[in-house]
Amino acid sequence: MGSVTATTRTRLTPEERRSQLLDLGVRLLATRSLDELSIDLLAEEAGISRGLLYHYFGSKQAFHEAVVRRAADDLIAQTAPPADGEPLERLLTSVTAYVDYVVTNYEGYLSLVKGAAGGNETLREIYEEARSALTDRIFREDAQGEIIPDTPVSRLIVRGWAAMTEELVLAWVVDPTGVTREELLAVMAASLPALVAVVPGDPRGGA
């Protein structure tokens, strides 16, 4: 088993090779945890020697970071910055782009989440940056505070809302029975104003 077919080495350009290894890393990470993503495994799957991985990434840690960063960059890039329109509609657009990304790139997204949460400080920072990139848009879109006033509580709530949103997509993708995509999107988009409205002492009034 695992019969080695290639006796000739294939020589790629650094960019190609690097890209190939990162893609493979992201793909593999979807079905196993970070510390199960060994150099041995990756080298074998990629059909290269362990040494080459070190040539490109220097260490296992650094490779892991690069993989997670790759997943994060993908997310930010492919989640198109929202078009213009009224705030609530833009919010829906953002959320839709996000959900669609997760649906089509489920594995990659899982890599990001899993890798980040369990890993070291650097990994978590990468993840935090990605999340900020997404949620900051919301504040930027809503500069007039039509939906969200910029207070400590609101900031906290947006953060919480982001976590909720993430959990919602992931859970829904795994088991969508009984909930349509549109319902999911509606819930996500409507949640944010609803949550902000909950703050006691807020002009809009709460519970």
Next chain:
Amino acid sequence: MGSVTATTRTRLTPEERRSQLLDLGVRLLATRSLDELSIDLLAEEAGISRGLLYHYFGSKQAFHEAVVRRAADDLIAQTAPPADGEPLERLLTSVTAYVDYVVTNYEGYLSLVKGAAGGNETLREIYEEARSALTDRIFREDAQGEIIPDTPVSRLIVRGWAAMTEELVLAWVVDPTGVTREELLAVMAASLPALVAVVPGDPRGGA
């Protein structure tokens, strides 16, 4: 530094030893990630041989699982099951117990979250169980559906709400400036009904 003082071995009962090792594991996990929690490190910190760890836990994986399970059990046990009263008040009680637990046991809780998210299937299951144990109470408390109807969307929302709640405490504990404990609790408790009310087609009406 780290001068080895003990030349005599100390012999404990299996329960004592096991407990000591798990406690130490949880404590160490607070300041490093799971895969930085090596057998070597733990053995040295505990002042025992590596062999003893294998005697008690069989493998590194199994030890990690035991540590995470320990943290989960702690959480469930110390978060007292809610007293009786009206649903909304019971919800607040639940949430309060949860927040207070996280505040006083921050490190242990972090171990649970970090360990679970990054780890293998088993670790994630342990975490899921803990979360279910907490949220299932809410459905149980609210058997009449006074707050939450038992539908697929609601189930999903409660799940999302749990994720949000977790994010809120963790973020708040790290930086509580501008938000009092009572505000936090109010937001958390009020969020759930607010979120459920957001569902389109729900009798209570939505956005």
Next chain:
DNA sequence: CATTCTATTGACACTTGTTCAATAACGCCA
């Protein structure tokens, strides 16, 4: 105090991470 039970050790085999000098693909130029 000797004996027995078993918690604990330490040394050894094996897996996985890391380094580095040697190798061989590919583009270039004659």
Next chain:
DNA sequence: TGGCGTTATTGAACAAGTGTCAATAGAATG
């Protein structure tokens, strides 16, 4: 077409960590 230099790639050797097990030595018991 065929040699040549560049450098992507390898494989062997080393380090560090994981897992195994027969031997050791606390503590209780008589």
